[in-house]
Amino acid sequence: MKLKNIFVAGLALITLAACGAATTTKEDSKTAEAPKKVVVGVNGTKHEQWDYLQKELKEKENIELEIKEFEDYVTPNTAVEDGSVDLNAFQTIIYLEKFNKEKGTHVKPIAYTVIAPMxxxxxxxxxxxxxxxxxxxxxxxxxxxxxxxxxxxxxxxxxxxxxxxxxxxxxxxxxxxxxxxxxxxxxxxxxxxxxxxxxxxxxxxxxxxxxxxxxxxxxxxxxxVTDSSQPYYNVIAVKEGRENEEIFKTIIKYYQTKETAKIIEESTKGASIPVWEKATLK
Missing domain, CATH: 3.40.190.10 (Periplasmic binding protein-like II)
Structure with a gap:
C-alpha cells in the first residue's frame, strides 16, 4: 500500500513538472528566439523618440533596434541604398524625392513622422x-x-x-x-x-x-505651418522593394502613437510637430 502511494505521488509530481515546463516554454518562446535586428539611421545625437522605441520594441516585439547616428543629409540615404542601414528617419518628403532624382538612389518613404519648422x-x-x-x-x-x-x-x-x-x-x-x-x-x-x-x-x-x-x-x-506644408513633412524611409516588410509595419505602429508624440513634444520643446494624423502616404 505504501509503495502504491509513493508511485502515485511521484507520478503526480512528474505531471506537474511537465505542465510547468510546457507553460514556461510557451510564455518564454518569444524571448527565447533570437531578436530580430533592425538598424535605423538618424541625424544628430538627439533622438529620444527612437531611444524610447528601442526599449519598447525589444520588450514587446523582440526587435533589437540599433540607432546609427549621422552628421549630414547624404550618408543616411546612401546607407539605406547599400543596405548598411535598414531604414532612416531624418528628411522631408521633398528632399528625398530630389535626392533620389539627383543621386539615382531608390529610397522609398513609408510613413510620416513630424514637421520641423525652419x-x-x-x-x-x-x-x-x-x-x-x-x-x-x-x-x-x-x-x-x-x-x-x-x-x-x-x-x-x-x-x-x-x-x-x-x-x-x-x-x-x-x-x-x-x-x-x-x-x-x-x-x-x-x-x-x-x-x-x-x-x-x-x-x-x-x-x-x-x-x-x-x-x-x-x-x-x-x-x-499651413495646409501647404506637406512637402516638408519628415518621413521614415527604406530601400525600394522592402516597403511591405512586416517588421517595418510594426516599427511604424509603435512610432505613430500618443506616447511617442509626447516624447517628441517634450524633447524638442514643441519645435517638431507630429503629422501622422494629418496625412498618410499612398
Missing part, C-alpha cells in the same frame, strides 16, 4: 529689421532646403521671389533684395556653425535643437 537665427541681431546693407546670410545648399530657406526669407520680408509657390526656387528667382544681402550657401549641418560669421543663418530645426537653440523662443523668424 527658422532664421542670429547672434548679432535682435530683429531682422536690423539687417544692414551687404550683410551675409547663410542658408543650406541642397536643392530642397535651399529653396525652403529662400521662401522663408521671402516670408520674412528679407527678399522677394518671383514665384513663392515654387518649391524649388533658387537665387535666380530673387527679384528684390533691398538690403543687398550676400547669400552664402553651406551644407545644412554647417549653417548653425556659421552663426558667428554671418548676420543671420537659416537653420533646419533638427540642427538648431542639436546646437542647443530653442526654435520657438530664439528664432528671429519661424516658418509657419
Amino acid at each position: 527658422g532664421v537665427y542670429s547672434k548679432k541681431l535682435s530683429a531682422l529689421s536690423e539687417l544692414k546693407d551687404g550683410d551675409k546670410v547663410a542658408i543650406p545648399n541642397d536643392t530642397s532646403n535651399n529653396s525652403r530657406a529662400l521662401r522663408l526669407l521671402h516670408a520674412a520680408g528679407v527678399i522677394k521671389l518671383d514665384d513663392v509657390k515654387n518649391t524649388l526656387v533658387t537665387k535666380d528667382n530673387i527679384v528684390e533684395n533691398p538690403k543687398n544681402i550676400d547669400i552664402i550657401e553651406l551644407p545644412a549641418g554647417q549653417t548653425y556653425r556659421a552663426l558667428d560669421e554671418v548676420a543671420i543663418s537659416v537653420i533646419n530645426s533638427g540642427y538648431a535643437v542639436e546646437a542647443g537653440l530653442d526654435p520657438k523662443t530664439e528664432a528671429k523668424f519661424l516658418e509657419e
